[in-house]
Amino acid sequence: MLSLNSISGSSVIDMEDTQTLPSKAFPYNEELTHKPSEPVRSQLFQVELYRFCLYLLTLFRVISRLPLQLRLCVPFRNKNPALPRRVYGTDVLRRFHDLTADLEAGPAFIALPSFSPEDTEPTSSCHKASDSAGLHTEHQMKSYNSPLCTILVGDSGVGKTSLLVQFDQGKFIPGLFSSTVGIGFTPSDKDMSLRWAVCQQGAPTQPHILLMPRSGSASAPLIKKVFVIVLIPEMEQGVRSSSPPPASSPVGVRPCDPFHLWQMSQSDPPQLHDAPLCSAKAEKCFRLLVITALLTAGGRRAAASAHCRSSFSIVRLRVFNTVQRVWRSAQPGTDRSLTPCASSLPWTHLGGLKAAAAPALLGSAMSMRKASLTDKQAKNGTSKYVLERCASINEYYDIAFKVMLLGDSAVGKTCVLVRFKDGAFLGGNFIATVGIDFRNKVVDVDNLKVKLQIWDTAGQERFRSVTHAYYRDAQALLLLYDITNKPSFDNIRAWLTEIHEYAQKDVVIMLLGNKSDTAAERVVKTEDGEKLAKEYGVPFMETSAKTGVNVELAFLAIAKELKHRATQQPNEPKFQIHDYIDSQKHKSGCCSLG
Numbered sequence: 001m002l003s004l005n006s007i008s009g010s011s012v013i014d015m016e017d018t019q020t021l022p023s024k025a026f027p028y029n030e031e032l033t034h035k036p037s038e039p040v041r042s043q044l045f046q047v048e049l050y051r052f053c054l055y056l057l058t059l060f061r062v063i064s065r066l067p068l069q070l071r072l073c074v075p076f077r078n079k080n081p082a083l084p085r086r087v088y089g090t091d092v093l094r095r096f097h098d099l100t101a102d103l104e105a106g107p108a109f110i111a112l113p114s115f116s117p118e119d120t121e122p123t124s125s126c127h128k129a130s131d132s133a134g135l136h137t138e139h140q141m142k143s144y145n146s147p148l149c150t151i152l153v154g155d156s157g158v159g160k161t162s163l164l165v166q167f168d169q170g171k172f173i174p175g176l177f178s179s180t181v182g183i184g185f186t187p188s189d190k191d192m193s194l195r196w197a198v199c200q201q202g203a204p205t206q207p208h209i210l211l212m213p214r215s216g217s218a219s220a221p222l223i224k225k226v227f228v229i230v231l232i233p234e235m236e237q238g239v240r241s242s243s244p245p246p247a248s249s250p251v252g253v254r255p256c257d258p259f260h261l262w263q264m265s266q267s268d269p270p271q272l273h274d275a276p277l278c279s280a281k282a283e284k285c286f287r288l289l290v291i292t293a294l295l296t297a298g299g300r301r302a303a304a305s306a307h308c309r310s311s312f313s314i315v316r317l318r319v320f321n322t323v324q325r326v327w328r329s330a331q332p333g334t335d336r337s338l339t340p341c342a343s344s345l346p347w348t349h350l351g352g353l354k355a356a357a358a359p360a361l362l363g364s365a366m367s368m369r370k371a372s373l374t375d376k377q378a379k380n381g382t383s384k385y386v387l388e389r390c391a392s393i394n395e396y397y398d399i400a401f402k403v404m405l406l407g408d409s410a411v412g413k414t415c416v417l418v419r420f421k422d423g424a425f426l427g428g429n430f431i432a433t434v435g436i437d438f439r440n441k442v443v444d445v446d447n448l449k450v451k452l453q454i455w456d457t458a459g460q461e462r463f464r465s466v467t468h469a470y471y472r473d474a475q476a477l478l479l480l481y482d483i484t485n486k487p488s489f490d491n492i493r494a495w496l497t498e499i500h501e502y503a504q505k506d507v508v509i510m511l512l513g514n515k516s517d518t519a520a521e522r523v524v525k526t527e528d529g530e531k532l533a534k535e536y537g538v539p540f541m542e543t544s545a546k547t548g549v550n551v552e553l554a555f556l557a558i559a560k561e562l563k564h565r566a567t568q569q570p571n572e573p574k575f576q577i578h579d580y581i582d583s584q585k586h587k588s589g590c591c592s593l594g
């Protein structure tokens with residue numbers, strides 16, 4: 001029997017009589033037989049393929065409507081080693097949230113009364129607290145590898161660096177005191193991530209460092225997310241005199257403006273009475289404090305968004321690049337050379353060697369170090385030793401001057417400095433200077449050894465508050481523009497206004513049009529530079545950090561001018577810097593000036 005029913009244009013066959021079905025006449029029903037023929041299989045395959053394509057298209061449409069971040073998060077997180085992958089799946093994020101639930105965003109502040117190295121061991125409760133939580137937390141932080149920045153602030157000699165080294169390396173080196181120069185950081189672990197920073201000489205004398213978090217822009221989250229640990233010598237007295245000394249209490253971390261809080265703490269010490277007891281000898285105690293602070297204040301924000309984490313990574317990378325750049329420019333065999341391993345970094349050399357190693361990252365700074373020796377140090381017998389060390393480590397010089405490089409970002413300030421100092425050109429990718437840096441070079445001027453301490457400033461607007469603070473004691477300013485960048489030339493007037501506002505009245509100024517090797521891309525004529533310089537009565541020349549043209553001449557002219565000013569006898573004729581430059585121009589290549 002054969003019955004045919006038409007359903008939606010296709011035919012359904014009664015299974016009872018399939019054998020009698022003429023296969024060619026009803027090809028679509030052949031699927032009901034056990035072995036479909038080749039053409040049917042091919043058609044079925046095409047239908048399936050079509051449906052699969054439709055499915056893919058729909059999926060694509062849905063995915064394309066999702067936010068980019070969501071679309072990329074999985075591969076991004078898996079492929080980017082900078083992101084803290086290992087955090088996921090642990091209880092660290094939960095811990096962050098628990099700890100930070102009631103905190104507002106903002107820099108954290110911890111007040112620590114400082115103890116000198118001669119102090120007694122910390123109370124046992126310190127050890128206990130750290131043993132129970134500190135080491136465990138430290139492990140978690142390491143795996144999180146947070147690039148959050150901590151700044152230790154306090155008067156010179158209160159023990160900031162000792163605490164830092166104790167925290168970072170787990171050791172305390174007693175004895176010789178050597179003041180930190182400028183601001184330093186310890187790139188911790190072999191991946192050189194920036195983790196900690198130390199502020200020199202206390203907050204009141206270096207307020208600009210504390211201002212950095214306020215002036216930072218969105219592209220400097222590292223600076224913004226700063227943790228200021230203030231070490232207050234006055235508090236030390238209070239804590240020591242109380243008997244028995246207070247045991248360590250929970251860390252008081254409050255979101256606040258660090259600069260404001262510093263002032264508050266000066267005027268109102270009792271509010272800090274709960275500050276925890278801390279000593280550079282108390283390794284674990286300090287670790288606990290810092291880690292808790294990081295977890296408490298930074299955790300929520302760090303854990304909150306992928307964007308935040310990637311921003312941190314970018315900034316960390318930039319700092320890493322800066323460190324690498326200094327390595328690159330350091331010549332082997334000098335005290336500036338460093339190898340990228342933790343053991344050779346500045347903080348491993350305490351007690352006098354710190355500043356000697358620091359030049360690799362911050363520039364050599366013996367003159368500052370000498371100046372920073374206080375009566376207190378002289379009394380405790382360290383000054384003589386330190387001075388002897390300075391003489392042996394440092395190149396001898398008769399007179400020292402501070403010179404600053406100014407100008408818009410990317411005009412070539414760092415390259416000019418590196419060319420002068422090392423005779424090398426920093427090509428490749430541009431890495432903007434963060435904050436301020438300096439290098440020293442001793443030059444011979446009329447049989448006198450003149451040391452130029454050259455400060456390389458960040459041209460970016462957001463670092464202005466930092467650089468302003470350095471203008472005041474600069475004896476010379478080299479103001480650069482880029483001959484291939486018209487706005488950098490147009491901004492020179494604004495720079496000169498700023499200089500007149502912040503610098504000394506008699507500061508020596510020189511205008512430099514850099515990148516003179518790039519003739520094809522020139523947009524600022526030499527005559528325009530000359531005209532502007534004439535208008536302001538400052539010497540001018542075009543330089544090239546790439547070829548070295550006029551670089552040494554610029555610094556030497558400055559050194560000569562400053563030396564003559566400093567040593568000029570009443571009847572001696574005045575040194576004419578303009579004439580000197582005119583006579584020497586075009587003679588100097590990279591290192592040819594005698």
Ligand SMILES: Nc1nc2c(ncn2[C@@H]2O[C@H](COP(=O)(O)OP(=O)(O)OP(=O)(O)O)[C@@H](O)[C@H]2O)c(=O)[nH]1
Pocket residue numbers: 407408409410411412413414415416426427428429430431432433434457458459460514515516517518543544545546547
């Ligand atoms: N061709 C050429 N390129 C130069 C010269 N000087 C610097 N550059 C390049 O210009 C870019 C910026 O140089 P930097 O020295 O880092 O600029 P900077 O003024 O220090 O910038 P900030 O640190 O942001 O203030 C880099 O890519 C350099 O390689 C030069 O004389 N000639």
